[in-house]
Amino acid sequence: xxxxxTLRRALYTLSPWLATIGxxxxxxxxxxVLNVPPFILPTPSAAVAALIQYSDGIWLNASHTxxxxxxxxxxxxxxxxxxxxxxxxxxxxxxxxxxLLIGFNSIPKVAMVPIxxxxxxxxxxxxxxxxxxxxxxxxxxxxATGIAxxxxxLRDVLRSLGASKADILLRVGLPRSMPYFFASLKIAITLAFxxxxxxxxxxxxxxxxxxxxxxxxxxxxxxxxxxxLVIAAMGIVMYAVAAYFERHFTGWATRSETx
Amino acid sequence: MHVTARTEKPADARFVHVHGASLHYGEDGExxxxxxxxxxxxxxxEFAAVVGxxxxxxxxxxxxxxxxxxxxxxxxxxxxxxxxxxxKIVGMAFQNPALLPxxxxxxxxxxxxxxxxxxxxxxxVNKAPFIERARALLAKVGLAGVEERYSWQLSGGMQxxxxxxxxxxxxxxxxxxxxxxxxxxAFTREELWGVLxxxxxxRGFTVLLVTHDLPEAVFLADRVHVISNRPGRVIYTTDIDxxxxxxxxxxFTPRFVEYVHELRSHISQARQAI
Numbered sequence: 001x002x003x004x005x006t007l008r009r010a011l012y013t014l015s016p017w018l019a020t021i022g023x024x025x026x027x028x029x030x031x032x033v034l035n036v037p038p039f040i041l042p043t044p045s046a047a048v049a050a051l052i053q054y055s056d057g058i059w060l061n062a063s064h065t066x067x068x069x070x071x072x073x074x075x076x077x078x079x080x081x082x083x084x085x086x087x088x089x090x091x092x093x094x095x096x097x098x099x100l101l102i103g104f105n106s107i108p109k110v111a112m113v114p115i116x117x118x119x120x121x122x123x124x125x126x127x128x129x130x131x132x133x134x135x136x137x138x139x140x141x142x143x144a145t146g147i148a149x150x151x152x153x154l155r156d157v158l159r160s161l162g163a164s165k166a167d168i169l170l171r172v173g174l175p176r177s178m179p180y181f182f183a184s185l186k187i188a189i190t191l192a193f194x195x196x197x198x199x200x201x202x203x204x205x206x207x208x209x210x211x212x213x214x215x216x217x218x219x220x221x222x223x224x225x226x227x228x229l230v231i232a233a234m235g236i237v238m239y240a241v242a243a244y245f246e247r248h249f250t251g252w253a254t255r256s257e258t259x
Numbered sequence: 260m261h262v263t264a265r266t267e268k269p270a271d272a273r274f275v276h277v278h279g280a281s282l283h284y285g286e287d288g289e290x291x292x293x294x295x296x297x298x299x300x301x302x303x304x305e306f307a308a309v310v311g312x313x314x315x316x317x318x319x320x321x322x323x324x325x326x327x328x329x330x331x332x333x334x335x336x337x338x339x340x341x342x343x344x345x346x347k348i349v350g351m352a353f354q355n356p357a358l359l360p361x362x363x364x365x366x367x368x369x370x371x372x373x374x375x376x377x378x379x380x381x382x383x384v385n386k387a388p389f390i391e392r393a394r395a396l397l398a399k400v401g402l403a404g405v406e407e408r409y410s411w412q413l414s415g416g417m418q419x420x421x422x423x424x425x426x427x428x429x430x431x432x433x434x435x436x437x438x439x440x441x442x443x444x445a446f447t448r449e450e451l452w453g454v455l456x457x458x459x460x461x462r463g464f465t466v467l468l469v470t471h472d473l474p475e476a477v478f479l480a481d482r483v484h485v486i487s488n489r490p491g492r493v494i495y496t497t498d499i500d501x502x503x504x505x506x507x508x509x510x511f512t513p514r515f516v517e518y519v520h521e522l523r524s525h526i527s528q529a530r531q532a533i
Contacts (some may be wrong), residue, residue: 153357160325161374161429162347171373175361252361252409 042222047229050222057211062230065196065208068124069238072131073192080136080188081181084143088177089169094148105137110198117203127199127207134195135188142184146177179253182246189238197231273336274303274465275324275433280333281490282319293319295490297333301467301482306459308468308480310522312530316491317469321435324467325349337433347375349433350426350464354441356418358410364421365406368393371429378429389428396424400454416447420454427458434459436468440475449507452478456504473526477518478505485525495525 011018024044030036031043038046051058087094087101109130116126150172158168200209208227215223247254282294293316301307309317322328323335326345335342350371358367372378372389382389397406400420410418419439426434436455440448456479459466470476476483477499485495499518501509509515 151355151357153351153353153355154359156322156325156327156353157351157357157371157425158374159327159345160347160349160351160435161371162345162376163374167374171370172359175359178361250361252411 039219039221042225044225044229046222047225050220051226051229054223054226058208058226058230061206061208061211061227062234064124064206065127065193065200065231066234068127068200068207069131069189069192069196072128072196073135073189075128075132076135076139076188076192077185079132080139080184081143083136084140084177084181085147085169085174087140088144088147089165089173091148094144101137101140109134109195110202113199113202116199122203122205124204124206126203127196127209130199131192131195135192138184138187138191139181142180143177146180147173150176179246179250182242182250185242185246186239189242190235193231193235193238271303273300274305274338275299275301275307275467276334276336277320277324278334280323280330280335282316282323282328283331292490294323295492297323297486297492299484299493301465304463304465306466306468306479306481308470308476308483309486310470310473310476310483310526311486311491312488312526313471315486315488315529317471317486318437320486320491321351321437321467321469324433325351325435346433348431349435350429350431351435351437352419352422352426352439353436354438356410356415356422358418358421358425360409360411363407363409364397364402364413365390365393367410367421368397368424368428370425375429393424393428396428397421399458400424414447416443416451419443419451423451423455423458427462427464430462430464432464434464434466436466436470438470438472439468441470441472448472448475453506455479460504473519473522474510474515476522477501477515478510483518483522485522485529487529494529495522497521 028043028045031041042050087097112133113126113130116129120126120129147169150168154172155168158172163171196207197209197212200207201213202209204210208231212224212227215221215227277297277299280294280297281292283292284290297316297320299307299309299320309320311317319328323330324337324342324346326335326342329343337346337348359370362370369382369389372382372393378389394403394406397403397420400423402417402420402424405413405417410421413421422439426436440451443451452475466479468476468479480499482496482498484493486492487494497518501512501514501518
C-alpha cells in the first residue's frame, strides 16, 4: 500500500521528465523505423549532434536572440504596466482605447516586420520592437483587469477616508494587480521570444531565427532542428524564471491556508 | 456607561440630519429612484439601525450620508454642515470584510492611518504610537496574537472583527455598518453584537447600522427605522427602550420579542405595498 503510494508520488514528481524523454524516444524510434530521410525530419540524436558540432555559432546567435528578447520584453513590461494602469484606473479610457487595443492585437506581428525594417533597417531593432509589440498586450490587459476589478466596498472605504485617486491606486490598485501582472509575465516572455525569432527569420543577419533560415536554405535540416531545440529550451528557462518571480512576490494570491 | 435619556443641544439631536432627500440612479427617463423623500435624524452618540426589505435603498442611504454618492434632492447634513463630498469623519464596514490579502492583520488595520490626514504624515514620522493603538484595538475585539497573520488565514468572524478595527482605528465620529454580520453564523454574529456594543459604549461614536436582521437591530440600536420598498423612505420609527449593556438574555425577554414582532409587521406591510 505505502510502496504503491511512494511509487505514485515518484511518478508525479518525475512526470515532466518522463513525458519529455518519451517524446524524444518516440521521435527517434519513429524516424528510424519509418526510415524518414534526415532532410525531411532528422532524428533528435542528429539534431543534438548538429547542436554539438555547431555549438559556437549556435551559442553566439542564441545569446543574441536572448538579449534581443529581453530588451523587447523590458520595453513591453514598462509600457504594458503604464498603459495597464492608465486604462485600468479610468473607465473612460478603458472604453475609449478598447477597440484600438483589440484591433492592434489582432494584427499578425509578422506583417509588421517589413514596416519596421522600412523604418529601422534590417537587424536587431526590428526584432526588439517585434518582441515588444507581441508581448505588451497581455501585460496591459492583466494589469488593467487587476486594477479595474477592485472591490467596490474597498473603494468606498478609501474614498470615505479622503483618499485621492493616486492613494487608491498606490495602496490597493497596484498591489492587487500584481498577481495578474506576474501571471501575464509568463505569457509575455514566451511571446517576446516568438516575436524576436520571427523578426530574425524575416529580416536579420544574426540571431537564432536567422541561423534557422540560413540553415534551411542550405538544407542543413539537423541544424534547423538543433536551433528549434535551443529556442524551446530558452523558452522553458525564461518561463521558469517568470514563474519563480510570481511565486516569490505574490504568494498571498495562492491562498493555501484557510482559518 | 451610555445613558439613553439625552440632555443635549438641539444640534446634537440632529447630528446626522436627512430631510426630504431623494436619490435617482441613472439618466433621466431611465434608471430608477432609490430613495424618495427620505427623512431621518440621528443624534450624536446614538446607535441607529435601519431595517427594510431587500433592495429598498438601505445601502444607498449610507452612501448618501457618507457623501460617497451625491443626493438628487433634499437636505443631508452632518454636524450642521451640508454633505457635498466624502466625509472624513466616518468609518465603514460591510458584509464583505474587503481586507487586503497582501497585508497582515495589523497592516490592514493601519490602512486608514496611512490615508487619513493628518495621521498619514504623523505616521510616517513615528509609527510606534499608531501600531500600539492598533494592537490595543485588536486586543479589545479578541484578536490579540494574530496581528502578524494574513487576513485570509482567519475565519470569517475574525475577518469581520479586523474590518471593524479598520473602521475605527482613526477614531471616526460616525460608524456606518452595512450588514456587517450578514455572512456570519448565528453564534459568531451574536458574539460580535457584544463586541460592537462594548466598543460603542466605551467610545460613544454615532452608529448607523443597516441590516435586515431584526433581532440584531433591536439588540444593538437605540432607535430603529423601517424603510419602505423602493423608492425607500422611513415608514416607521421606534425607540428601543432596553437597559444597557444588553446581554444575550435580553433576546428572550417579552419586551425584546415584542419589538421584533412590531418591526416585522411593519416590514410585511412595506413588502406588500409595491
